[in-house]
Amino acid sequence: MRNRRNEKEKQEENLPAEENETAVLKNENTKDEEKDEEEIGEIDDEDEDVEEQDNELFEELTHLMGESVLIVTEASQLNLLGQTSRPIFCGPIVEVERSHLTIDPVTIKILNAPFFQFPLPLSIPLEKIARLTPCFDCSERFPLI
Template sequence: MKTNNRQPEDRLFRDLTALMGKEVLIVTHATQLNLLGQTFRPIFCGTIADVGRGHVTLEPVVFKMVNAPFYEFPMPISIPLEKIASLSSDIRCDTVFPLT
């Protein structure tokens, strides 16, 4: 019996496509990221602007950083589907929650 290794990614693609235009909170597998000299946890919140085979694009996107919990990145970001650890459409981007 042949298994389809793309099944989870295909399901995520369908789920994200259904959420097009809605706000989502995404956590990626990385323990921390570094951008422009700032180290932060990989927690992003934004509106789904595009879903492709293998990625989701958020625009506008908010990086949830300890020292700037509502930092809106000035351009869209694309996140590879295989890097998504957690996803929620139930948490709004203006929600305050502890990051430490």
């Protein structure tokens, strides 16, 4: 693409000398360029769609700030200090970024300590969130099969 543009510029520089020849070339180039622009247009549209949808997700999550949520991430299990835990996290969202959200204080569902409150806030990459349900009471008991 860029090369082709450069060629075109070069050809334009030569224009006074070889007017007829370059006029034809220019014509061809314009056609090419139009086609390229269409292609770029399509790609841009797609990117914009994704970005728009991503903004939607970001806004949706931002609306949930301060609300207690239950989040399940993708791993089948985690190992926290030698204890097996389900990747289930509960607590209020205190921060939302494009890459992750942060829960503080966070309850982790360790198999034999299902209401273990972790001593630090925890950030979860958006990419790892398999499911999320808002307005969840973290003291709720449910089976950790």
